Amino acid sequence: MGNAADALGDPSILRLENLDTDIPPPAAALRATREAVGADNANSYLPFLGQHALRRAAVARISADTGVSLDPERNCIVSAGGLSGVLNTLLAILEPGDEVIITDPAYAGLLNRIRLAGGVPKLVPLxxxxxxxxxxxxxxxxxxxxxxRAVLTMSPSMPSGIVHTREEWEAICTLVRESDAWLVHDAAMERILYTRQGVLHPLQFEGMAECTVTVGSVSKEYRMIGWRVGWIVGPERVMNDIGLVSLTNVVCQVGIAMPGAAAALTDPDDGVEEAVATWRGRRDLILDELADLPVVRPDGGWSLLLDTQAMGIAPERASALLLERGGIAATAMTGWGEKDQAGRFLRFVFANEPVERLVGLRERLRRAWGT
Incomplete structure (x- = not known):
């Protein structure tokens, strides 16, 4: 869909298909990145597990949120983006045929990384x-x-935008402990919240410090998609294995990007609160525009889902008609879970279009679908 919209070259098309954002990164991150481009130590394979300043910043962030004491050298390594961290973690903990519990809908990239690592996704419907x-x-x-062998969580999740309640986290953590399993937590969006609930992290729950691996990144909250920097934080007993996988799989991270990531994590003026307010406004406008349609409210994240199957339109057909007649690029959730669950929905990403352009969205849908 992204390629199709690009090929049309029409600036009036609403780009609601791709997880981008038009809100710039923190200024401190931009400055640090520009300086790193000319730094010799940023043009190196070393240190293999990531620059020390970023590892310190990543564990400080998680410790501040959870109260769990973490050591940057023993409990953290840097990954080439969050999804690289997820894959490397799964490769380290799974044997062929091991099952990984994950929600439905779920990001297709997470489902396929489970499969790449030899695992079997066990889908739990939302x-x-x-x-x-x-x-x-x-x-x-x-x-x-x-x-x-593992539960793979994301809260807020993509594409649904679910934010797990304390009761849900309790159930997840209990299952993990009783199964002697791992909890792999994708924390890429954990502060992009539209509810009054603060950040709930699995490390805040009893007995989870020795079985939780947290994977974070600067892509979403800090609006630094092109930097490809993430981090993996977990108990010492598994970090050596994850580090060996990382060395074999990617070798090292983006050297000139890590100083910018560290600057974002340590900048008190990171712009996250303001960005979340902007994204919330865009979400609210879309929910208002589509109030008469089977749209599901996201409580966090960058996207929301519309059940076009309930409207009598297969999501793939709905997507094609929207681009052709409505000037909207949006993605069908084919392959993002079971066909009769995730496969019912069309996804709208609201992180990349200002409210002025989103006004009139309902009329575009009416023009495309005749409804």
Missing amino acids: TIVDGGWRLDLEALARARGPRT
Whole structure:
């Protein structure tokens, strides 16, 4: 869909298909990156597990959120983006046929990384309650089995925007502990919240410090997608294995990008609060425009889902018609879960279009679908 919209070269097309944002990164990150371009120590394979300043900043961020004491050298390595960190973690902990519990809908990139690592995704459906998403706790319990090796979480999640409640986290953590499994937590969006609930992290729950691996990145909260910098934080007993996988898989990170990432993490004026307010405004406008349609409210993140199947339009067809007749690029959730669950939905990313351009979205849908 991104390629199709690019090929048209029409600036009036609403780009709601790709997880980009038009809000710039922190100024301190830009300055540090420009300085790093000319620095010899940023043009190196070393240190293999990431620059020390960034490792210190990453564990300081997680420790501040969770109260768990972490050592930057023993508990953290830097990855070439968050998804690289997820894949390297899965490669380190999974054997062929091991099962990984994950929600449905889920990012197709996460599902496919489970498969690349030899694992089997065990999908737990999200349900719609009071217009928003909730985790089906009974289905979560049923998903547990003798081959359960990990639960892969993301909150807020992409594409749904679910933000797990304390009750849901308790259920997830209990399952992990009782299964002697790993919790792999993708924390890429954890501060992009549209509720009054603060950040809930699995390390805040009893007994999770020895079985939780947190993968973060600067791509979303700090609007630094092109830097490709993330971090993996976990108990010492698994970090050597993850480090060996990282060396074999990617060798090292983007040297000139790590100083900018460290600057973002340590900048008190990081712009996250202001960016979240802007994204919330865009989300709210879309929810208002589509109030008469089966849209599901996201409580965080950058995207929301519309059940076009309930409207009698297959998402793939809805997507094609939107681009052709409505001037909107949006992505069908084919392959983002089961066909009768995630496969019902069309995704709208609201992080990259200002509210002035989003006004009139409902009329564009009416023009495309005749509804």
